[in-house]
Amino acid sequence: MITQKEINDILNDKSPESVEALANAARKITEQYFGRTISLYTPLYLSNYCSSKCTYCGFNSHNRISRIKLNSDQMHQEMSHIANTGIENILLLTGESYQATPLSYLKEAITIAKQYFPSISLEIHPLETAEYQDLYCAGADGITVYQETYDKIRYSQVHISGKKSDYAYRLSTPQRIAEAGIRQISLGILLGLGDVKYDLCSLYAHLKKMESAFPGIEYSLSFPRLRKIKGQDFAVCDIDDITFIKIICLTRTLFPRVGINLSTREKPLLRDHAISLGITRMSAGSATCVGGYHLLTAENQDPQFDVEDSRSVGEIVNMLKSKNYDPVMTDWRRIENIPA
Amino acid sequence: MQGNNSNHIIAQDHPLEIAGKKFTNRFLLGTGKFKNKQELADCIQSSGTQIVTVALRRIDLEQSGESILPYIPKDVIILTNTSGARNAQEAVRIARLAKESGCGNWVKIEVINDSKYLLPDNNETIKATEILASEGFVVLPYITPDLYAARALVKAGAATVMPLASLIGSNQGLKAKEFIKILIEEMDVPIIVDAGIGAPSQAAETMEMGADAVLVNTAVATSANPALAAKAFSLAIEAGRLAYISRLPKQKDIADASSPLTGFLFEIS
Numbered sequence: 001m002i003t004q005k006e007i008n009d010i011l012n013d014k015s016p017e018s019v020e021a022l023a024n025a026a027r028k029i030t031e032q033y034f035g036r037t038i039s040l041y042t043p044l045y046l047s048n049y050c051s052s053k054c055t056y057c058g059f060n061s062h063n064r065i066s067r068i069k070l071n072s073d074q075m076h077q078e079m080s081h082i083a084n085t086g087i088e089n090i091l092l093l094t095g096e097s098y099q100a101t102p103l104s105y106l107k108e109a110i111t112i113a114k115q116y117f118p119s120i121s122l123e124i125h126p127l128e129t130a131e132y133q134d135l136y137c138a139g140a141d142g143i144t145v146y147q148e149t150y151d152k153i154r155y156s157q158v159h160i161s162g163k164k165s166d167y168a169y170r171l172s173t174p175q176r177i178a179e180a181g182i183r184q185i186s187l188g189i190l191l192g193l194g195d196v197k198y199d200l201c202s203l204y205a206h207l208k209k210m211e212s213a214f215p216g217i218e219y220s221l222s223f224p225r226l227r228k229i230k231g232q233d234f235a236v237c238d239i240d241d242i243t244f245i246k247i248i249c250l251t252r253t254l255f256p257r258v259g260i261n262l263s264t265r266e267k268p269l270l271r272d273h274a275i276s277l278g279i280t281r282m283s284a285g286s287a288t289c290v291g292g293y294h295l296l297t298a299e300n301q302d303p304q305f306d307v308e309d310s311r312s313v314g315e316i317v318n319m320l321k322s323k324n325y326d327p328v329m330t331d332w333r334r335i336e337n338i339p340a
Numbered sequence: 341m342q343g344n345n346s347n348h349i350i351a352q353d354h355p356l357e358i359a360g361k362k363f364t365n366r367f368l369l370g371t372g373k374f375k376n377k378q379e380l381a382d383c384i385q386s387s388g389t390q391i392v393t394v395a396l397r398r399i400d401l402e403q404s405g406e407s408i409l410p411y412i413p414k415d416v417i418i419l420t421n422t423s424g425a426r427n428a429q430e431a432v433r434i435a436r437l438a439k440e441s442g443c444g445n446w447v448k449i450e451v452i453n454d455s456k457y458l459l460p461d462n463n464e465t466i467k468a469t470e471i472l473a474s475e476g477f478v479v480l481p482y483i484t485p486d487l488y489a490a491r492a493l494v495k496a497g498a499a500t501v502m503p504l505a506s507l508i509g510s511n512q513g514l515k516a517k518e519f520i521k522i523l524i525e526e527m528d529v530p531i532i533v534d535a536g537i538g539a540p541s542q543a544a545e546t547m548e549m550g551a552d553a554v555l556v557n558t559a560v561a562t563s564a565n566p567a568l569a570a571k572a573f574s575l576a577i578e579a580g581r582l583a584y585i586s587r588l589p590k591q592k593d594i595a596d597a598s599s600p601l602t603g604f605l606f607e608i609s
Contacts, residue, residue, distance in 0.1 A: 032511070033509050037372075037374075037375075325375060326376050326377070328398065329400060330399070333434065338429065
């Protein structure tokens with residue numbers, strides 16, 4: 001396993017030669033294991049109710065934003081809009097409110113999503129194993145849960161109150177998801193929150209531990225950079241593009257088969273280049289607020305973060321094709337999920 | 341001259357037979373990792389392959405994207421694979437869904453419960469084979485080469501056995517040679533070597549030792565010119581097959597110019 005010092009040395013060296021060498025290695029491995037294919041998904045925010053106070057997030061319970069939760073009719077409208085773009089993998093997101101978006105609400109959302117999408121993932125507040133099992137049986141294929149930062153002190157500084165301030169409970173969440181039988185787990189760190197080198201080393205160790213304990217799960221990693229919210233800085237992200245690209249390439253060389261996700265937090269130029277360096281999944285045509293696809297006009301929206309790449313699904317598909325990549329819409333076929 | 345007629349030579353071989361269907365081409369193509377679907381179609385044409393394997397998870401049944409199926413000629417067998425199955429039950433459900441979706445009843449069982457090495461789980465594969473073969477599927481199970489597993493699979497109704505040559509996608513070649521040799525020697529069903537074959541020379545070597553067919557994907561799809569690579573594999577597989585049926589002399593460790601031990605018996609005194 002790579003040491004903290006080795007990670008530090010690699011990320012500290014920003015010479016063009018070292019970046020190019022790492023990119024070459026990453027590109028070769030990515031093509032060998034994934035070929036020239038990129039899976040596409042779209043996020044759908046179901047609710048922005050949140051009972052946690054996290055300094056960097058637009059849904060922070062202390063922020064004065066309009067709180068919205070999609071009802072079933074609205075879910076149909078938003079999902080139908082997304083499905084019409086050709087997207088078949090949906091990521092359902094909520095703020096972290098156990099009251100506003102209880103298990104029954106999440107199951108209802110999955111049940112509706114099944115009518116539109118062969119593959120359903122969720123990014124929601126951490127749950128108990130039995131609850132994850134309920135979601136699995138309802139039709140959830142993947143769960144995304146980021147530790148955000150593995151630095152306990154920094155974690156407590158930015159997660160001020162609410163359930164999310166419980167570091168240990170969040171850290172043990174991937175294990176509970178795995179025990180429930182969920183097929184895909186996405187882990188990640190929020191770049192700009194803590195010391196990136198420390199967080200990266202800790203994330204790798206976490207993934208390694210999960211791979212040993214639960215080898216059958218498809219893992220993917222995300223490296224979201226802190227973004228402005230409605231043009232305002234809530235925290236400064238000091239991760240430059242060189243470091244960001246090196247993180248992707250280094251991750252690819254250390255974990256050849258792991259999925260790496262790239263969201264619309266990143267600018268088109270960077271996204272277009274990153275696809276050949278290790279990225280396997282990217283979001284497209286994303287709205288990052290509740291009701292952002294069909295229900296609300298732009299001026300009435302309160303996003304979780306500002307989107308940097310506003311291209312439509314069709315435009316992303318065309319970009320991929322022009323770069324000789326095959327856009328993969330379907331990467332899973334729903335079968336009845338039965339608990340192990 | 342008859343000896344120069346290649347059709348005459350090939351006529352001395354019998355076609356590969358799986359579940360009553362006969363195949364003259366012994367190159368099977370996987371369909372993942374291609375940069376576009378036309379490139380896959382070009383490979384099918386250039387290689388003359390008659391069986392391609394497609395992951396059900398990648399078949400766009402909703403047809404909201406570009407479906408792979410129109411790129412596969414009607415006379416080519418679609419061998420749906422159960423990629424993504426982690427146990428026998430999931431493989432069975434995927435195979436049934438494939439059949440219901442109109443993808444036919446030929447299924448390559450892939451049960452993988454390790455996302456790092458992607459090695460197949462032989463035990464679960466045997467369980468899935470038992471169920472699917474009894475339901476009338478033509479079952480081609482993908483396994484880590486093991487004699488006991490192969491015997492159990494044939495007993496369960498497998499139409500072939502598909503042992504891996506080395507880790508999938510690795511291009512490492514015939515690392516499991518000695519164990520595959522045992523399967524070729526002992527099993528009465530066709531042995532189709534799958535996974536890890538990274539160069540036509542490795543495919544030829546596999547066929548020379550008596551494998552019935554070879555499946556390749558990564559080495560073709562990730563080459564600079566897939567259609568050319570597919571043809572190279574197809575030719576190498578044919579060459580290896582001809583070498584096998586021609587019963588090449590075995591390699592020797594020492595030079596063997598005459599009969600130094602018994603030659604004296606035949607010398608005229």
